[in-house]
Amino acid sequence: MSWFNALPLRLKLIVPTWAILTTCIVACGVFSITWVTESRSQALYDRIHILSHGIASTLRNPLVFNDVKAAKEQLSHLQFDPEIIAAQVVDSADKPVAFISELPSDCQWKTDANNASSIDIIDKHRHKRSQQPILCAETQYVAFQTDIVAQNRRLGWLTVWVSLNSLNQQQNQLWEILVLVTAALSFLSWLFARLVHRMVTLPIQRLCTSMQMMTREGVICAELPIERQDELGTLTQCFNNLAVSLREREQQLQLALKRVEEKNNYIYQALDTMKQGVMVVSDCNLISFHNPMARKVLPNLRLHYHMRMAFDGQFEPRAQVELLLSAIEKGQHLANIHLIDRISRRQLRFSCHPMASESNMLLQCEDITEHQLGKRRQKMIDLMFEQNQDAIFVLSRHFKVETQNTIAHKWFGPVNQLNQFEIEKEHVLPFRVVRSLLRNGHYRQKLQIRNRASVWLPCRIKLRVLSDERHKAVAFVLTISDRTNEMQIRKLSHAVNHDALTGLANRSRAREFLQASHNNGINQHLFFIDLDGFKAVNDQYGHAVGDDALKTIGKRLRNCVRRSDLVARLSGDEFLVAVQRNRDPEQTAQRLLSQITKPMMIGSVAPNVGASIGIRYWPADALIELDQIINDADSAMYQAKRGGKSRYCYFSDGDKTPGANAPEADLNRNASDAELLPLLH
Structure with missing residues (x-):
């Protein structure tokens, strides 16, 4: 900046003023062009986005029925937009269905995928990268990709290629206008800077002449003469007052530097002899210095703070505090005074030493909390080992x-x-x-x-x-x-959570298992089972045979599902089976019915038992309470009983099995709320 300092005052004022105004003009122009370009780009993207979604909504039926002619007819509507150079419809198997093309002369469809370059496809929903099938020498373009979805299932996607040539031409025209406007306004800025020079710098030149005269005559300590009672006179008077103030402050600064140098001698002596926290206490019992370690040990420490105020009420025991303060006041040597901070409960060790140069005391402090804590920890470890x-x-x-x-x-x-x-x-x-x-x-x-x-x-x-x-x-x-x-606790826990007769989970354990699985994001199918004809077995053969029949059925149900699934006896002849991540609940229900109705021999009798099953699907993302799910399965079971027993019925709430976990065939039909779909087999 030495070259700038050597310039005349008029150039120092004119050149920066002109440069600042010109820079502001250029910055405003660049910002305006950028804003206009971004606005037009956003408008183009929004227009193409709306057109793409509109055309995509009309392409659902052509993709469903594989109607290529209809798909191409819908694509032809995009040709009314002059910015669209090509469009293509691809089905869910990545197979092209239809396309339109109005490529510029420097563009062609890509035939070699190995040499293709990857660019971003603007898609507000998928944010993926895709291989572009168009190569252009100069034309810039962007591609918009829109999913074609029907009933939450993607049928394919629509890709639209849009040329940016018109947008770039408009931007170039704006830049040319900016150059011309900047040149004109820059010339006006130069004229304005010269006008400001005439109004401001001439009075300052008069003051500069007066100061040069004072310097040549050697009257450095004398005041500058005030020749005019105008702005120049006011500036001269301010300069004289400033010179007097600077001379006074220079004298005060020299005295302060002398005191600081003397204190530094004491500080260096303390730091050379002590490596722990160090404080210097004056003869008035004021803390005149402390090192960073002392501030770390005593966070509340302040300079020019009275020692008794700093220690009184903060440390204990009181007798040790008084002993330390008395030694400091009397200038006596004292070592190994152990104090405890009342707030943080840290243990500190203090020592004080008289300083040889003046009547100051050197106070040393050390945090021994960790040392004492180590001793206590070792003692506690010994006690933990023994006890x-x-x-x-x-x-x-x-x-x-x-x-x-x-x-x-x-x-x-x-x-x-x-x-x-x-x-x-x-x-x-x-x-x-x-x-x-x-x-x-x-x-x-x-x-x-x-x-x-x-x-x-x-x-x-x-x-x-x-x-x-x-x-x-x-x-x-x-x-x-x-x-x-x-x-013993495990046995008691098993008795509390399991049925005493069958050994299966009881109602409490079943609710806990179902709720935990749902909270962990697991889809579940609930099979509510009620035995048909079990009361007749009790009446005909007695409760002993009925109990053995329940045990046999419990074992059969357990063998029908995986170990990670739930089989529970709710009460009497009611059972609950929960199967996780089941893709075919109908097959599971048939297997359960087959195992329950299979002939059994208990002693010399062969009781005949059937079952009615209600099925309820509980998706992981459903906001339905467990009690409602069990009640729905119970309702489906009673519907199966009314249909003739020994069968199963599925409970549907209209959207029961989303995604890959949906039951197959008839179980996947839409139904109204609380509709029961009986499956009679």
Whole structure:
């Protein structure tokens, strides 16, 4: 910028003024052209988008009936738009159906797909990339692709190629106009800059002459003479006042720099001798300096803060705080004063040392919270080891017991070697298990071990590797957990969630399973089963035979579905089967009926039982409560009973099986709300 500083004042004013005005004109013109171009482009895209969607809606029937003539007739309507150079309709199998073409002379249809370049196809719905079948030498174009959809099924898509030549020509014309307008306005800006020069710079030149005269005469400290009582005189008076103020501030700055230099000597001495948090306390008990470490240890620390105000009420115990403050006030040496922050509960260690140069005190502080916490953690680890409710053994690299906790002594007594354990089934760690232990870091197993009272104890053992920083095994930790309570809780949980007679899930467990599967986004088919003729079996053969018949039917239902599906007994002779991701509910219903009606022998009698089944599809995205789904399946079951029993009926709500999980054939028909579609077989 030295060359600019050397320019005359008139050029410094004229050239920047002209440059700024010209730049603003160019910027406004560029912005206007960009905005107009973008607006026209958006208008073109919107027009083609509307035309494409309109034509796509008329192409549904031609694609459904494979009417090429009708499809081409609909495409011909696009030729009324002069910007459209080609259009093509492709069915869902990527097979071209019809196309129109009004390509410019420099464009041709591509025949070699291997040399095709990929460009973006504007599609507000799919945002995909596609291979363009048109090659142009100069013409620029864009392609619009629109899906042709009928009843949520894509029949194909319409691709429209639109030329951008007209848009580019309009943009070039705007740029030419901008150049001409910029040249004219730039000339006017130059004239305006010269006018501003005459109005502003001439008074400043007069002031510059006065200052040069003062410099030549050597009166640097003297005030400039005021020759005129106008704007120049006002500027001169302001300059004289500024010079006086600068001289006074320079003297104050020199005194301040001297004080800072003296304080820096003390700070450097403290930093050279101390590496922890350091504070310098003046003879008035004010904090005159602290390093960043001290601020880190004491976040509320401030300069020129009285020590008693800084420490009073913040630390405890009170006696130690008074001892430290007394030593600072008296200038005495004091070390290893332990204080606790009342708010953060951090433990700090303080020491104070008199400074040799002046009556200041050097205060050292150190956060020992982590050190004390480490001691407490080690103590807690020892307590956790001794008071753990599991038996814990620490083994050497050769699997020799180094130590064991109190529970281990209580359960098994003193143990020196692992072979002292008496296991119900002899269990030896093979080499592959040891190798897996060293590779994975742990090994688990469930065993029966005899304790010191000669009682077999169901246990879960966990063997874990302790490694050093080089990942080398230095020891092992063997944990033995008593599974007695766990097994009892599991039995109680099974009794609560399962039917006592058949062993199937009960109503509570069934509701929990169905709701969890629905929340996890799984489509389900519910089969509500009510046995036909079961009351007659109880009346004719007795309840014992009826109970055996229920057990047999429960086993048969369980064998009809996968292990991940649900089979539950709701009450009496009512069962509920939930099949996940089922593509053929009709086949499943037939299999269930076949298994239920299959002859059975219970003792010397052969009870005959049928079933009526209500089917309800529960999509994963349906916002229907579980109770309503079960009630719908129950309603479908009663409809099957009214139709003659030993059959099944499907409940439909109008949109029951979207996508690939829909039932096949007649089950996929549309129906009104709450319509029951009986399938009599």
